[in-house]
Amino acid sequence: MKYFQTPPLNPSFPPSIIGYRYQSPCYKNCELCIFIRDIPLINLNGEFRYFTTILETPHQPYKSIEDSSRKHCFAIQTENVYNLTLSATNEEGSSPDYTAILPKPSELGRDLNGLYGERQNPSSDVIKFSWNTENSEERDMNVTLLYCLSTSCSEGSIIEHTEFVKSGDNSFNLTLSRNLMYKYALKYSFGSLESGISDWICIFTEGRVPDIPEITLIDKTSSSLTFKLNRECKENYGFVNEVMFEYRSKNDGETWKNETFQSYSNNDVFKLEDLDSHVEYEIVVTAITKKKLQTKSSIVYKEVTNENIPETPPTNITALNLTSTSVIIDFSETEYPNGRIISHEISLAKKNKNDNEWSKIKVFRYNLNDSYILDELEGYTNYSVKVRSINAKGESPWSKTFYFFTAMRAAEQLSHGQVTLEDDNDDSSIAVVKWQEPSIKNGIIFYYNVTLRGKDFNLTDQVTNRVSSIALDCTKKLVNVKAYITTVNRDLNGVEYVSKESQPSNSSDFCIPDTSKILLIIFLVCGIVAVILLIIGVSCFRKYFKKWFRPFKYEEKTPPAAELQVIEKHYEECSKTTISDDNDKINTDQTRSNNEQSFVLLDSIVEKASILHSYQTDCK
Incomplete structure (x- = not known):
């Protein structure tokens, strides 16, 4: 028969834990020990070397231990939640991972919070210790009572008493001495798992009234006040199971409200809610035992809630x-x-x-x-x-x-540039004033006062629109005239509100003659006079014109006798003296017989006739 050995493989199954234990008591920092279950040889698939345990949290780097022992211990913080990863390693490799989420150490001891002790009957020394079961483990477990006298409760004087409690039970009995104040707490364990210690509680074996309650404010908002009860153990006083708060505010007057809270531990807080913001409250506290023995606080607490945003408008x-x-x-x-x-x-x-x-x-x-x-x-x-x-x-x-x-008042004063003054295009005796409406009227504009003002000149007119044409009495020339506007508002009662006089408009001149027309008239008059003078000049100096334009050769002309007589007759009527002198010359000339003298005489007659005709015209 031949023997052979199969090659090693990775471990086929992951390891698991038997349990874990926190150091007790466990405060801010404590120690966690992991207990690892043995792995059967068949699952190792080779020669075992070590276990690897890893703890990690979202807020801290992971911690790991590689060791062949079945107990791995870590230093941890109580408020963190740790993820556990566990694996086994042989010469070939590692097994699949075993993972688990470990509860907070601070939460383990709370499973037995709410415990209390009471006497079974007045003549008995047996005290029944019980606790809340809402969050406790649904399994058989060992419950340990730690107790001592409140006057001498040091580490060496604490007595431990352990009872085995079946699943579903929440109490056990213990005989204690009478007429003593005890301080006690509980913890539990199952397998290798052990919880932390619950809150310490005081009990007087005779069960008397509670001490005068004292409260401390630990938080406040605009709508709530949160208190904590001082549970300092004192002799001869019973354990408090209920706390009743009576409170009122100045808004409530004499009306007191009350609210009762169950209380079993030092960690219990009492929150008064739905309060008014920034209001002072008077508070009275009453401590009550399970047998309804009670004591009211000796003082009235006064606290003011915080401010909040105003709830309603004015x-x-x-x-x-x-x-x-x-x-x-x-x-x-x-x-x-x-x-x-x-x-x-x-x-x-x-x-x-x-x-x-x-x-x-x-x-x-x-x-x-x-x-x-x-x-x-x-x-x-x-x-x-x-x-x-x-x-x-x-x-x-x-x-x-x-x-x-708002009430009516005078309109806003018009400023520079809002009033303009110009003359009419066809007539310089008409002033045209234009202005803008006030930007702030302050009422209903009833009319405008338009004032034209210049040197030795002042004229005012009332108008309802914003354009005014004013006819001027042009007895003299008006120079450097400016316009001013005042706005008049009138209310229903007939009261008028007159604005300040506007800033002056641009200046202008009026009643100035039209020089072009005057020049035209002068030109026409001069033309007429020139024509008349021309006619007179032509009439008076006609003989000179004829002389200038007379031909170089004269033709002999003998005027008819009848014509000569007429000429002589008219000539005598106009100027007898002149005519008589001329006739003497004519008569003298007529005696000349030669032809040369005849021509001279004829020429003289013609000349005289022309002069005579000129005189005749002047006489007419």
């Missing part, structure tokens, strides 16, 4: 002393300030007259005051306000909107 908003420029806003403070109101905010808006829309102007913040004045308002304008209260925690909701209407 109410009853009214407008006082309303004028055209200011108003006093008054209101009632919020019913639930939830603290000390330190200021108020007022949101002001006005209604636009053009588009009928509301436009927000500003949010004013005021310190506490009896009233709030809003000034620099426009006259005859619809305004709205909202108010909210402010404390150290924040702002209340906005109040309902309140509307008010």
